[in-house]
Structures are given as structure tokens and as C-alpha cells.
Amino acid sequence: MKKIIILLAFIFIGNFSVECAEAGVLGKTLRAGGKASTASKIYRNAVDGEGALTIAMLERCIIKQHNLGKIETDITDIDKKITAMEQELNQIKAYVDDNADKVDNTSQAAIDIYNGKIDKYQEIVPAFTNMIEERNGQVTAYQAISVELEKQCVGQNYYEDDYQKAVQNIGYGFDK
Numbered sequence: 331m332k333k334i335i336i337l338l339a340f341i342f343i344g345n346f347s348v349e350c351a352e353a354g355v356l357g358k359t360l361r362a363g364g365k366a367s368t369a370s371k372i373y374r375n376a377v378d379g380e381g382a383l384t385i386a387m388l389e390r391c392i393i394k395q396h397n398l399g400k401i402e403t404d405i406t407d408i409d410k411k412i413t414a415m416e417q418e419l420n421q422i423k424a425y426v427d428d429n430a431d432k433v434d435n436t437s438q439a440a441i442d443i444y445n446g447k448i449d450k451y452q453e454i455v456p457a458f459t460n461m462i463e464e465r466n467g468q469v470t471a472y473q474a475i476s477v478e479l480e481k482q483c484v485g486q487n488y489y490e491d492d493y494q495k496a497v498q499n500i501g502y503g504f505d506k
Contacts, residue, residue, distance in 0.1 A: 371489055378481065383488040388496040391483035392504055394475055401472045408465045415458045422451045 374381035383391065425447050434440040497503040 371492075381487070382492070383483075383486050385492045385496050385499070387482070387486075388488055388493055389500050391479065391486075392496060392500060392502070394479045394483065395504055396502065398472060398475050398479065401468055401475070405465060405468050405472065408461060408468065412458070412461050412465065415454060415461060419451060419454055419458060422447050422454075426451065 372381040373384050374387075377387060426444070429444060433444045493503070
């Protein structure tokens, strides 16, 4: 029998932070001999019960961890977009602030350039806000799955041959 252990880490990007789980899983052998006959295996009846995880429970644990990895990648991608948008907004704001008193009011071209910067800023702000809301939704989903994974999978016993069967059934394991 093995025990599932999932490591948690913190990721900090820019002014935004999110608790993210690392994709690595370490197994600790608890039972010598590896395989047990089906008759000698002791399984739990509920996700929080006594005994080893069933194959179906293992599959759900593997899928949850896989989904966490996908969400973590999505959050990282969103963070990159947020950072780029934030930089662009800061550059435009700096231009507008620096040139507010310097715009040649007699030049329509100068006025158009200045107003174009303000229009661009006002165009980016809603997209920036939407991106932050999308990120917050991903973080909420990540945290919910993390809590489930922690309660149902982390530190739980399982049989290695059941794990191999679960991997065979879904096509990947904890290491993917």
C-alpha cells in the first residue's frame, strides 16, 4: 500500500498572488511486497473512511491533480497578460500625466495624439478588469479543487497495483 502526498507551494506574480499546488507527487511504500490479492485488500466505503482508496477514488484523485495543473497553467498565462496590460496602462498614464500641461492646444495633431492615448487607456481598463475577474475565478476553482484533493486524496493509502490500473484506465498518473 502507498500513501499519496502532494506538495503545496505559493506563487507570487506582480501584485497578485495565489496559492498553487506543485504537480509533483511522492509515494511512500507502506506495505512490503507491493501487490496483494484482491481478497486481502481492505478498501474504504467512503472518501474519508478507513482502508485504502478504491481504483475509482484513485482515478478521481489523479484527475483532480491533473485539473489543478491545468488551472495553474491558465493562471500563469493570465498573469502574463495582466502584467503586460498593467505595463501598457502605466506607460499610457505616465504619458498623459507628463503631457497634460504640455500639449500644444493650437495643434490638432498634438491634441489628437494626446486624446488617442486617453482613448486607448479607457479601452484597456475594461479588458484589464475582465482579465483580473477571470483570474479570480480560476483561483477560486483552484482553491476548491485543492480543498477536495486535500480532504480526499492527500495522505491516503492505496495499493500500487490499483494505482497502475487507475493509470491504465485514464491514461496518465500523478506524474503527468
